[in-house]
Amino acid sequence: MKEQMLNILLVEDDEVDVMNVRRAFDANRISNPLFTASNGEEALQMLRGGQVPRERRLVLLDLNMPRMNGIEFLHAVRADPELARTTVVVLTTSTDERDRVEAFNLNVAGYILKPVTFGNFCEAMSTLNKYWSLVEMAE
Numbered sequence: 001m002k003e004q005m006l007n008i009l010l011v012e013d014d015e016v017d018v019m020n021v022r023r024a025f026d027a028n029r030i031s032n033p034l035f036t037a038s039n040g041e042e043a044l045q046m047l048r049g050g051q052v053p054r055e056r057r058l059v060l061l062d063l064n065m066p067r068m069n070g071i072e073f074l075h076a077v078r079a080d081p082e083l084a085r086t087t088v089v090v091l092t093t094s095t096d097e098r099d100r101v102e103a104f105n106l107n108v109a110g111y112i113l114k115p116v117t118f119g120n121f122c123e124a125m126s127t128l129n130k131y132w133s134l135v136e137m138a139e
Contacts, residue, residue, distance in 0.1 A: 005032050007033050008034050010034060010036045010091075011060065017114065021091075024118075028125055039069075043061075044068075044073065048080075057086060058088075061073065063090060070090065088106075093114050
Protein backbone atom coordinates (compact mmCIF):
# COMPACT_ATOMS: atom_id res chain seq x y z
CA MET A 1 0.00 0.00 0.00
CA LYS A 2 2.93 2.33 0.68
CA GLU A 3 3.79 2.43 -3.04
CA GLN A 4 0.28 3.85 -3.67
CA MET A 5 0.88 6.83 -1.37
CA LEU A 6 1.24 10.20 -3.03
CA ASN A 7 3.28 13.04 -1.64
CA ILE A 8 0.93 15.98 -2.08
CA LEU A 9 2.09 19.59 -2.00
CA LEU A 10 -0.78 22.03 -1.53
CA VAL A 11 0.24 25.50 -2.75
CA GLU A 12 -2.37 27.78 -1.19
CA ASP A 13 -2.17 31.16 0.56
CA ASP A 14 -5.64 31.08 2.16
CA GLU A 15 -5.49 29.35 5.56
CA VAL A 16 -9.23 28.59 5.46
CA ASP A 17 -8.76 26.72 2.17
CA VAL A 18 -5.77 24.83 3.63
CA MET A 19 -7.95 23.87 6.60
CA ASN A 20 -10.76 22.79 4.23
CA VAL A 21 -8.40 20.57 2.25
CA ARG A 22 -7.14 18.96 5.48
CA ARG A 23 -10.72 18.45 6.72
CA ALA A 24 -11.78 17.01 3.36
CA PHE A 25 -8.80 14.63 3.43
CA ASP A 26 -9.80 13.52 6.93
CA ALA A 27 -13.48 13.14 5.97
CA ASN A 28 -12.50 10.98 2.99
CA ARG A 29 -9.84 9.05 4.92
CA ILE A 30 -7.16 10.26 2.53
CA SER A 31 -3.91 9.43 4.29
CA ASN A 32 -1.42 10.72 1.73
CA PRO A 33 1.22 13.02 3.23
CA LEU A 34 0.14 16.65 2.74
CA PHE A 35 2.79 19.37 2.58
CA THR A 36 1.83 23.04 2.33
CA ALA A 37 3.36 26.16 0.81
CA SER A 38 1.76 29.61 0.86
CA ASN A 39 3.05 30.78 -2.54
CA GLY A 40 4.92 29.64 -5.62
CA GLU A 41 8.35 30.70 -4.37
CA GLU A 42 7.99 28.68 -1.19
CA ALA A 43 6.69 25.70 -3.18
CA LEU A 44 9.68 25.79 -5.55
CA GLN A 45 12.06 25.90 -2.57
CA MET A 46 10.33 22.88 -1.03
CA LEU A 47 10.40 20.89 -4.28
CA ARG A 48 14.01 21.77 -5.07
CA GLY A 49 15.17 21.38 -1.47
CA GLY A 50 13.77 17.90 -1.00
CA GLN A 51 11.17 18.76 1.65
CA VAL A 52 8.62 16.99 -0.57
CA PRO A 53 9.82 13.53 -1.61
CA ARG A 54 10.39 13.15 -5.37
CA GLU A 55 8.57 9.84 -5.63
CA ARG A 56 4.88 9.93 -6.56
CA ARG A 57 4.57 13.67 -6.12
CA LEU A 58 1.46 15.72 -6.89
CA VAL A 59 0.99 19.48 -6.60
CA LEU A 60 -2.44 20.98 -5.85
CA LEU A 61 -2.03 24.57 -7.01
CA ASP A 62 -4.01 27.72 -6.35
CA LEU A 63 -3.53 30.40 -9.01
CA ASN A 64 -4.19 33.62 -7.08
CA MET A 65 -1.35 34.03 -4.60
CA PRO A 66 1.11 36.75 -3.56
CA ARG A 67 4.82 36.85 -4.46
CA MET A 68 4.62 34.16 -7.16
CA ASN A 69 1.20 33.20 -8.47
CA GLY A 70 0.22 29.80 -9.82
CA ILE A 71 0.85 30.56 -13.49
CA GLU A 72 4.32 31.92 -12.69
CA PHE A 73 4.96 28.77 -10.61
CA LEU A 74 3.89 26.57 -13.53
CA HIS A 75 6.26 28.39 -15.89
CA ALA A 76 9.14 27.89 -13.42
CA VAL A 77 8.33 24.20 -12.88
CA ARG A 78 8.06 23.43 -16.60
CA ALA A 79 11.34 25.28 -17.30
CA ASP A 80 13.25 23.30 -14.63
CA PRO A 81 14.49 19.93 -16.00
CA GLU A 82 14.38 18.42 -12.50
CA LEU A 83 10.72 19.45 -11.95
CA ALA A 84 9.29 19.56 -15.48
CA ARG A 85 7.46 16.22 -15.17
CA THR A 86 5.80 17.09 -11.85
CA THR A 87 2.07 16.37 -11.90
CA VAL A 88 0.07 19.52 -11.14
CA VAL A 89 -3.66 19.90 -10.60
CA VAL A 90 -5.02 23.45 -10.36
CA LEU A 91 -7.45 24.01 -7.47
CA THR A 92 -8.66 27.59 -7.73
CA THR A 93 -11.51 30.09 -7.58
CA SER A 94 -10.44 31.62 -10.90
CA THR A 95 -13.09 31.32 -13.58
CA ASP A 96 -10.99 33.38 -16.00
CA GLU A 97 -10.82 31.42 -19.26
CA ARG A 98 -7.30 32.78 -19.90
CA ASP A 99 -6.09 31.16 -16.66
CA ARG A 100 -7.65 27.84 -17.64
CA VAL A 101 -6.16 27.91 -21.15
CA GLU A 102 -2.69 28.94 -19.91
CA ALA A 103 -2.74 26.26 -17.20
CA PHE A 104 -3.60 23.55 -19.71
CA ASN A 105 -0.95 24.92 -22.10
CA LEU A 106 1.48 24.36 -19.23
CA ASN A 107 0.42 20.69 -19.02
CA VAL A 108 -1.66 20.59 -15.85
CA ALA A 109 -3.38 17.28 -15.18
CA GLY A 110 -6.63 19.00 -14.21
CA TYR A 111 -8.34 22.29 -13.41
CA ILE A 112 -10.80 22.18 -10.50
CA LEU A 113 -12.87 25.14 -9.35
CA LYS A 114 -13.02 25.35 -5.56
CA PRO A 115 -16.52 24.42 -4.42
CA VAL A 116 -18.39 26.89 -2.24
CA THR A 117 -19.74 24.44 0.35
CA PHE A 118 -17.67 22.08 2.46
CA GLY A 119 -19.78 19.11 1.36
CA ASN A 120 -18.97 19.84 -2.27
CA PHE A 121 -15.33 20.36 -1.32
CA CYS A 122 -15.27 16.88 0.27
CA GLU A 123 -16.84 15.44 -2.86
CA ALA A 124 -14.19 17.11 -5.05
CA MET A 125 -11.36 15.72 -2.88
CA SER A 126 -12.96 12.25 -2.94
CA THR A 127 -13.15 12.36 -6.74
CA LEU A 128 -9.55 13.55 -6.95
CA ASN A 129 -8.47 10.74 -4.61
CA LYS A 130 -10.20 8.17 -6.83
CA TYR A 131 -8.51 9.68 -9.87
CA TRP A 132 -4.99 9.56 -8.49
CA SER A 133 -5.49 6.03 -7.14
CA LEU A 134 -6.35 4.86 -10.68
CA VAL A 135 -3.80 6.84 -12.69
CA GLU A 136 -0.18 5.81 -12.90
CA MET A 137 1.87 8.76 -11.70
CA ALA A 138 5.11 9.80 -13.42
CA GLU A 139 8.37 9.73 -11.45
